[in-house]
Amino acid sequence: MLYFNSHKKVMLSLLLAGSVFSSCKKLVEIGPPTTQVGLDQAFASDATATSAVLGVYNASATRDLLFPLSEMPGLSANELQNNVSSPSFDEFKTNSITVTNSVVAVNLWAYSYTTLAQANAMMEGINRSKGLSPAVRNQLLGETKVWRAFINSYLVNMFGDVPLPVKDDPLSNATLARTPAAQVWSQIITDLAEAQSLLTDAYPSTLRTRVNRQVANALLARVYLYQKEWAKAETAANAVINSGIYTLNKDLNTTFSNTSNEVIWQLATLTGISTYTTNRDANGGSYAAAPGTIPAVTLTDTLYNSLEPADRRKTSWVAATDIGGQNYKIITKYKLRVLATGTTTGNEFNVMLRLAEQYLIRAEARAQLGNLAGAVADVDSIRSKAGLPQLDNSITQPALLLAIEKERKAELFGEWGHRWFDLKRTPAVAGGGKTRADEVIGGMRPATWTSTDALYPIPDAQRVANPALTQNPGYNR
Known part of the structure; x- marks a missing residue:
């Protein structure tokens, strides 16, 4: 019912x-x-x-x-x-x-x-x-x-x-x-x-707040990736990337602004402040809180420490903050918590889809299809805007697939459950019919994890x- x-x-x-x-x-x-x-x-x-x-x-x-x-x-x-x-x-x-x-x-x-x-x-x-x-x-x-x-x-x-x-x-x-x-x-x-x-490719609304053809393509690329239909995933991601509509946002501080050209689809808000930061205290259920107050949800130390030291996302999208004698990794992808004095609306909505994911989808599809050079180029497009060095062109396929998983973790944290779904859908490195969730989450939580927890x-x-x-x-x- x-x-x-x-x-x-x-x-x-x-x-x-x-x-x-x-x-x-x-x-x-x-x-x-x-x-x-x-x-x-x-x-x-x-x-x-x-x-x-x-x-x-x-x-x-x-x-x-x-x-x-x-x-x-x-x-x-x-x-x-x-x-x-x-x-x-x-x-x-x-x-x-x-x-x-x-x-x-x-x-x-x-x-x-x-x-x-x-x-x-x-x-x-x-x-x-x-x-x-x-x-x-x-x-x-x-x-x-x-x-x-x-x-x-x-x-x-x-x-x-x-x-x-x-x-x-x-x-x-x-x-x-x-x-x-x-x-x-x-x-x-x-x-x-x-x-x-x-x-059609034309948005029926301003600021990409309604669906167009490329939104359908972007979701289709994700679905094909999850279904391991690599060639179809690459084709769908290609359609988005090569549409000429979107570009990767080089300024990490404005990636989630409602005028960012990286945004494929976003839901508007009346205030111009995202749902992810609207609630202002620990009981509100968001990534943001008033200064000196612990947000309801923060990044884990495990994920934060997995980010490379020189990764600009580590400082632009996370604020390591001491509150009450403990350090919290506050997620700051969205910058606005309240409206600035003298303003009546902000410039952030709720980003549903963005171009960076499409590059990572295409990278994984290409790697699975044996196009390692193309996959490396796509990953490097994301690493470049994060201020990180390019991948080694001689990287092996297994190492490249792990590098793509790591890049997805660094780029998409806190967004739409990507990390969880990636771990569930990816075979374990050790094989044996297990998944990466069994390896990673099972390794972190051995006392409570079982494979059936994936659903x-x-x-x-x-x-x-x-x-x-x-x-x-x-x-x-």
Whole structure:
């Protein structure tokens, strides 16, 4: 059964206002489907349909996913540490997550399915509408397919087999069994390929805050990488890199500004301050805090110490700060915590995708395909902006793949769970059917780590409500 907040029913009047959800925290079952008359009214014109689809971007459930999708996998990977003791959070940092974990149940599962429900409702409205111009119809349908693919890619990465709702039918969706992960990945690829054909390179908004064709390409490159389809990953990353739209940002201090040409996609905020820094104290759940106050989440010493001494990211994106006699590695990719005196808006949003990842995707794909020189060139593009020397051109393939893993760790820390997903998907150096997660996390946390911890548990409340849901291995205890 899929759950969301009691005021989070899909109501067209609120969708048209660009917001669907309230802050009420009481969980109830999804109500009946939106009436067909309501959908027809919402999608009667280009303007009203666009406003409805923007509700997916602006909904609180969508935005409530942002920080947890970076924080929770980051805790699992020993990339991040939480500095406020919480049973639900502590379970992630020891890889001992229980089936009743509230963060898994609400933030990772319920909010994901709420956003999927919205995307499916929007597709239904777009497909039924007789009043949309072809260009707007294609744009909006492409956007919602990208959103669905994005959310599904996180669900399948976190949980493995998951329910796969593809229709606007909440009552039937509430009793879906888990779809095998391979089929979920196939649906993700289908959605992104269809989005490619529907979208153009032109952004329909300022500051790249809505989806264009290159967003679909960038996500497709990531998906193909995760699926070990190296040639397709290289082709998709090539499309983004060679589009002529984006460039790597040489100034690390402005990489995450909302005018950075490295940004492929970002979600706007009303204040111009990122969700990652908005909450201002240890209880707020962010990377930032008032001076002298410990942020809720910081970088671990393990990851910080793994950065090369001359790496500019170590000083531009991290502030090693003594607070109360202890040193904390505060993540400073986003620079704004509050607005400057005399200003009414900042210049940072929430970066969803950026060009640096595409270079690293292409590097790994090239290395796997035997194009070591091309892979080295891509890695060096990232190392150069970090002030680091180039890789040795005589590097072997195994050493190069480890160098790429290390570069991804240094470049993408604190962003979207990359480190966790990289460790889970990469075979162990020692082989034996293990993964890098077994080697790295198992080595750090031998008392609590088991290979089955690579997948999170299906929330127990969901299984009670929907008996068709099975549990992941290792959690039937």
